Structures are given as structure tokens and as C-alpha cells.
Amino acid sequence: MKFRKAGIAAASVLTLALTVSACGDGGKKDKGDSGSTGGSDKGTIKIGIKYDQPGIGQKTPDGFAGFDVDVATFVAKELGYAEDKIEFVETPSADRETAISRGDVKFIAASYSINDEREQKVDFAGPYLLAHQDLLVAADSDIAEGTDLNGKNLCSVSGSTSAQNVKKTIAPKANLKELSTYSECIAGLASGSVDALTTDDSILAGYASQEQYKGKFKLAGLKLSNENYGIGLKEGDTKLKDQINKALEKMVADGAWEEAVKKNFGPAGYKNEPAPKIGDIVK
Known part of the structure; x- marks a missing residue:
């Protein structure tokens, strides 16, 4: 009689162990499925840009165009997203920090100057352009x-x-x-x-x-201020920040950065500064 009770208890322990093991495996699998940086469970990535700044970020009848659009597209590709998986979201200047904190976008490239006040709310990759x-x-x-x-x-x-x-x-x-x-x-x-x-x-x-x-x-070429354009992202997301910085460095090394400058600003005789070094903020 005692032997039979012990057998039942052992079977119960074995069943419980198998159940816990199965749940643990399922949890790991779910984490892996949803862990791709910069996107969503649908395989797309949302990026904040300006819709109304020609040469920077503009929505046109043919799609989106501008230097920030080219930078964002290059970065997204380096993160593993093809162009048809990029969703550009309009982010006016006043809404940029809110869009990031709410998770409306993964990152923002929208003539977004890095300054002390903004760095209290979001993190920045870059800079990728020094404007004046x-x-x-x-x-x-x-x-x-x-x-x-x-x-x-x-x-x-x-x-x-x-x-x-x-x-x-x-x-x-x-x-x-x-x-x-x-x-x-x-x-x-x-x-x-x-x-x-x-x-x-x-x-x-x-x-x-x-x-x-x-x-x-x-x-006129007066250089009245220094504007360090950075890519804004959620505060504390160091993994994404490092990935974006590597993508920006590659864009410069490949010559794609200079090509984007000439394409978007060249007709105005824009004498751009050299591509800034990552983390080098000019005050």
C-alpha cells in the first residue's frame, strides 16, 4: 500500500517537472521571436521624420525624400529592414520626445539637434551632421x-x-x-x-x-551656431544606440553619406562640414 502511494507521488512530480520544462522552453522561444531590435512583431520598423522640410525630410507624391530620409533608410537596412519594411511617421519638433517615450517610433531622424535639455529625456546616436x-x-x-x-x-x-x-x-x-x-x-x-x-x-x-x-x-555662410543632428531613441536603449552608431560609421566609410549630402543639398551650393565623428558634439 505504501509502495503504491509512493509511485503515485513520483508520477505527480515527474508530470509537474515536464510541465515546468515545457513552459520554460516556450518562454525562451517567445522571447527569441519578439527580440529583433528596432522592429515589431509584424517585421516592420517605424521611424520618425519631418514631412515638410525639402532636402531634409519631405513627403512627396512619389514617396519620401531628403537627407534624413536617406540616413534613416541606410540605418534601417543595417538593422535588417528592407525599404518596404520601413514605415515613416511624421514627427513635428514639439512631439519628438513624446513619440519616442510612447513607443510610437523606434528612432527619429528629423533635423534633431542634440542639446542638454533633450538629453535629459531621450538618448542620441551620432551626430551624423553638423549644421549651422x-x-x-x-x-x-x-x-x-x-x-x-x-x-x-x-x-x-x-x-x-x-x-x-x-x-x-x-x-x-x-x-x-x-x-x-x-x-x-x-x-x-x-x-x-x-x-x-x-x-x-x-x-x-x-x-x-x-x-x-x-x-x-x-x-551667406555666417555659421551663427552649431547644430549637431543626432538620431533620437528611447533613453537607456544602449544596444540600439550602438547599432545605429555602427551603421552611421559605415554610411560615411562607404561614401553613401557624402552622396546623400550632394544629392539633397548640392543645388544650393551648400558647403557642408565633414561627417562628424560619433560622440563628437561641437558646442
């Missing part, structure tokens, strides 16, 4: 220095720190016109109602490179 605040003027303009703007019409978007920087440092008597979009400013520059447009030189070069404006504008 500058002026865009008519091709035949005699505006060579910022002081030439005193008494003339300076345009930027509403709330722009770039415009305030110009007025504070080099042209306090410039007539500031704040419009809703850079497109409105550049239309004013084309018509002559605006003498200069200010923001990052990369953004200015992108607008000036549009087909209808080729040859009509030039950059």
Missing part, C-alpha cells in the same frame, strides 16, 4: 555680413530662436517678419518682400534646392 544657423538671400544680394540686415526684412517662422539670435547678436535693427512656415518665407524671398531667411543652413539649402528655386538663392 545661417542666412539665405537672393543670388544677386549684396548682404555679406549680418550687419547688412539692419533696416532690412528678416524672415523666419513664428517663435523662431534663430531670428531672435540674429537680432540679438548681429542685426538689432532688422525688421523681423514671423510667418507660419519657411515655405512662406522663401516665397517672400523670391518675390523680394523679404531680404533674408534664417534657420539651419541644411534646412535653408534644402528649400533652395527645390526645382523652382535652383540658382535663385545663396547661403
Whole structure:
């Protein structure tokens, strides 16, 4: 009788052990299935970009175009995602940190300057481009220095720190016109109602490179600030950060970075800085 009870107990222990073992194997398998960096269970990756910045990130009837789009696409491919597995998500400047923290996107490449305030909320890979605040003027303009703007019409978007920087440092008597979009400013520059447009030189070069404006504008080359463009990602995701940095280094080494610069900014005569070294933030 005692022997029979012992046999039943042993069988129960064996059954429990097999059940635990099966659950453990299943858990490992599930972890492996969902552990691909940068994507989702559907095999796609969501990347935040700008939709309205020609030369940087723009949604067009033919798809998406711009330097940031080229950088993001190269990085995604290095992470294992073909172009048809990339989903670009519009991320306006004010929404970038929120989009990352919510998990709406895996990373963001959207003229995203690295600074101390943003680094408190997200991590950055890169930088992948060093831009500068500058002026865009008519091709035949005699505006060579910022002081030439005193008494003339300076345009930027509403709330722009770039415009305030110009007025504070080099042209306090410039007539500031704040419009809703850079497109409105550049239309004013084309018509002559605006003498200069200010923001990052990369953004200015992108607008000036549009087909209808080729040859009509030039950059003043003032370098009024240093803007280190980085790829924003979730804070603490060191694995993804390292993978993106390696991809950026490869893009430079392969010559794809320089090719993207010429393609997106070249028509405006943009004199770009050399590709920055990873982690080298120019203050």
C-alpha cells in the first residue's frame, strides 16, 4: 500500500517537472521571436521624420525624400529592414520626445539637434551632421555680413530662436517678419518682400534646392551656431544606440553619406562640414 502511494507521488512530480520544462522552453522561444531590435512583431520598423522640410525630410507624391530620409533608410537596412519594411511617421519638433517615450517610433531622424535639455529625456546616436544657423538671400544680394540686415526684412517662422539670435547678436535693427512656415518665407524671398531667411543652413539649402528655386538663392555662410543632428531613441536603449552608431560609421566609410549630402543639398551650393565623428558634439 505504501509502495503504491509512493509511485503515485513520483508520477505527480515527474508530470509537474515536464510541465515546468515545457513552459520554460516556450518562454525562451517567445522571447527569441519578439527580440529583433528596432522592429515589431509584424517585421516592420517605424521611424520618425519631418514631412515638410525639402532636402531634409519631405513627403512627396512619389514617396519620401531628403537627407534624413536617406540616413534613416541606410540605418534601417543595417538593422535588417528592407525599404518596404520601413514605415515613416511624421514627427513635428514639439512631439519628438513624446513619440519616442510612447513607443510610437523606434528612432527619429528629423533635423534633431542634440542639446542638454533633450538629453535629459531621450538618448542620441551620432551626430551624423553638423549644421549651422545661417542666412539665405537672393543670388544677386549684396548682404555679406549680418550687419547688412539692419533696416532690412528678416524672415523666419513664428517663435523662431534663430531670428531672435540674429537680432540679438548681429542685426538689432532688422525688421523681423514671423510667418507660419519657411515655405512662406522663401516665397517672400523670391518675390523680394523679404531680404533674408534664417534657420539651419541644411534646412535653408534644402528649400533652395527645390526645382523652382535652383540658382535663385545663396547661403551667406555666417555659421551663427552649431547644430549637431543626432538620431533620437528611447533613453537607456544602449544596444540600439550602438547599432545605429555602427551603421552611421559605415554610411560615411562607404561614401553613401557624402552622396546623400550632394544629392539633397548640392543645388544650393551648400558647403557642408565633414561627417562628424560619433560622440563628437561641437558646442
